[in-house]
Each structure stands twice: as structure tokens, then as C-alpha cells.
Amino acid sequence: MALFTELKSFQALKAHFEETKNLHMRDLFAQDAERFAKFSTTACGIELDYSKNRITEETKALLLDLAREAKVEEKRDGMFAGARINTSEDRAVLHTALRNKSGKPVLCDGVDVMPEVQATLAKMKAFVNEVHNGTRTGYTGKKFTDVLAIGIGGSFLGPKIMTEALKPYRVDGIKVHFVANVDGSHIHDVLATLPIESTLVLMSSKSFGTQETLKNTETAKEWFLANGGKFEDIAKHFMCVSSNIKAATDFGMDADNIFPMWDWVGGRYSLWSAIGLPIALALGFDNFEALLDGAYEMDQHFLNTPLEDNVPALLGVLGVWYINFFGAQSHVLLPYDHYLRGFPAYVQQLDMESNGKSATPTGDYLDYSTGPVIWGGEGTNGQHAFHQLIHQGTVLIPADFIMPIHSQHEMSNHHAMLASNCFGQTQALMQGKTVEQVKAEFAGKGLTDEEIEKVAPQKVFEGNKPTNTILVDKLTPKALGQIIAMYEHKVFVQGIIWGINSFDQWGVELGKVLGNDVLAKLEDSSIELNGDSSTNALIERFRNRNA
């Protein structure tokens, strides 16, 4: 397979970039009253306005040629059909099977995975209902009021952030608390608030080998035993989700309390599996199913819509345009929705762990950029902080603005004000403010020409900053499922174009190995310090001051 930069369409785009890089969107809008109509589309009710991008119709056509030449469609179909596209781990990538509502089988190595998926969903549903209706109780017979969800990375971010995003849909009578960090302060603070007799501990770890999660679960177990719980009561209070059933049972988990997952689900794609149990416990199983329904709808859109109107594909190629031609190194996510404030952190793992790669599965090192830094925060707060750099800084930062048309809480005209800021920001980023406009504003203010010359450049907005606006009717569980799947598929499209494996994460391994080596040295001062002088000194400081 040719590297991305060797593709014919890449060369065509390079030439096109040289011809069009100085076009200003201000002029493109002025020249074409149909620009919005040409560069906007919908997917399952989500509207994407991508007209405020530095593209022409030819750019779009060339970018889609690139996607086609990179075989995005063929590889997309392969992923849905269970091809082993995660080659470095020799695994299929089938998170889409977890929300498959087609009634059709999904084969992995010739075996239909759907019966297991459905059985697990049924087990989840029964479990959630039992907890909610009080037929499953703690060791003293009390109804569960609190869930302590322990996990990290993909076994944490999805459940935590989606539970937060869908706060208005939470069921009464149960609170879900999340602990991820191995920093003892986190679990200390959370445990201090929990009632032993009515707390359910739900540990999520696909591998059942993650240091942070194991430690936090042990600490929760010690807390349980030290505060009235007995060893034989553990089975009533401790559950887990894992693909490593043996490690889970060795740890002391009751086999009945283990929810399975599969090696064909990557951690950052796992909230649709039993890893999503905290979401179902917080929101009710119906709402969890609505999340799956939304994702399924987006899967169908991604599978069946020509690339010209395929929202994940368009988002993917636009990202490539800025990263590989304009040299953008980051991409900012700006949800104008308080409940979605954590969403950038979710996409950050999804995108950066997937596409933060620098070699191909066939052993070539890349000489072009891949995944960008993903960051962001809720609007309007960011407008009073980091937007300054997006407007007037020296780096190009493409942005996604996510805006629900309806608020969860209609409070006087708050929502119109929120929307006005969202739309006003994308307008300002696109059109900017010219030096002539700035100078005209000085007229009659008594400034000398010299003074104006000095101040004016600081007030100029170059504009031409690309944005996508993603409009949703309301942030329901279904809409959120659509949005998450949309970003999953965007990341997939980019990974295919760059020729990388988006589904492994070897980059996190070295740190884990060295972390364990350092831990042994911190805890046993007889171990010789044989590392570099900096690491040796840091270990020594810690040892001496904890002696």
C-alpha cells in the first residue's frame, strides 16, 4: 500500500493547495450566495455546516478523491464485517456490533458475535433493573443508593463523561461516582462520602491488569471490610466488567458478577459494551439503549451515504486538509452546552490514542503528520480565555462548534444568548476584521496617524479560521450516541488516509513498564538505582523524604 503522500490525489491536492491557500473565506462567501447550501449536510438529524472552511468545490472533490484512493469505503466495509484490521494485536474491530440493531449476524472469524452481545445486554438490563427496583440489595438488605465506578482511560472517560452529559436524564435514587486516578486523594474523598451498606462497587477493566484500577479496587475492598462489610458480603457489593475472566475470578470477583467484554472492542470504543454499565445505572437501561440506537443510526449513515454527504468522512478529510496541507497541529472542540463540557476530553482519548502514530502496519516510518492535539472546553467560557489565541494567535486551529438548538432547561433567554455567542464566534473567526475596518473605527477619536499605525495591527483579526458547526436538535441520549459515533468514524477515516492502525495503543506501554520498575525502587531502597541521573535523583528524593 502506497503511503498517503505517494497517492495521486495527494499530489493533486498539493498543487491545488498552492493555488488556493490564500483565498479568504470572506471573499468566497461574498462571491457565492449558495455557499452554505453547497457546504452543509445532515446525518440522522445532525446538521453539519462546513461552509466556513477554506475550501472550494474543487477542494472537496479532491479531498474525497483522496479518501477513495486510500480505500476508505472498502476498509470501512471491512471493519463492519469483522476484518482483523487491528493488525499489531491481530484483532477485529467490532464496536459497531455492540449497537447493531439490524438483526443481522456480525461475524468474527466466522462466528456470529451477536448472540453474546445480546446476552450481555440482557444481563445488563436485568442487573440495572434489579438495582433500581431494589430486588438486588447490599449485605444488610438496603437498596443501593450509590455506585462507585472504578476504571481508567476507555474504562472511565466514556461512562463518566456521558453520565455527566446526560444529567437531565438521570434516574432518582442512585448516584454514580467515578474514580480513575491512582492518586489516593481521589478515592479518599469519594469513599468519605459513601454509605457502605448501600454502595455498589463496579470495577471496569478490559485487561484486568491496569495498575490504577486494581489498586483503587483493593482500596475500596479494604474500606468495605474495615467498615462493617464481611468477606462473604463482597460478592453482593463488588462487580466487574472485563474480558479477562480468569484474572477477575483470581482477584476474588464472583463469576456471576463479571460482565464480559471482548478483545474485538478497543478500550476507547467500549462505552457501548458492559463498560457502559455506569451510564445505564445512572440513566436507566432505556436511555442506555437510546444511546446505542443513536450510534447505530450514525453507523448506517457512515456505511450507506456517498462520501459527498457523509458527515464523518467530510469531517475526516477536512481535518486532513488542515493537518497535512496547512500544517495545523491541533483541533479544538467547543461544545456550547454545559453538560457536554467534558466531551473534548472524551474525543481527546478517542482521537489521540487512535491516531497518535508514526509508523504504518507494514513497517514504514511516516514523514507526514497524523493525529492532531485534541483539546477544548465549553462555550462560552473559552471565549473569555483561550479563544484569543484562536482568533489572533500565530497558529491555525480548526474548530468544531457543537450547538443544540434546544436547551435542557429553557431559562429566560439564556439559550438564545448561548447560541448567539456560538454563531457569532464562527462568524468572527471566518470574516475577521480588516485593517481598514479598524482604522475607520479610529476616525474622530483624535489619534495621530502614527498612533493609529501602532495600535491598528493589534486590533486586526486575520479571519479565515476554519470552523465546523454541528447542530443538534437537543442533547438526548440518542443524539449523543450519534455524535460519539460520528467522531469515532471521523477518526477511522483519518487513520485510513494516513495508513496507520487506529486501534492499537503501544505508545502507552513503555510508561507502564517503567512506572512499575520505578515503583519497585521507591518501595525497596535496597534496589540499586541504575537509571539515568535525573530519574535516579528523583527516586532518591522520594525515598529519603518518605524514610
Ligand SMILES: O=P(O)(O)OC[C@H]1O[C@](O)(CO)[C@@H](O)[C@@H]1O
Ligand atoms: O480497561 P483497561 O484494560 O483497564 O484499560 C484502561 C485503559 O488503558 C489504556 O490501555 C491506556 O493505558 C487504554 O487504552 C484503556 O482504555
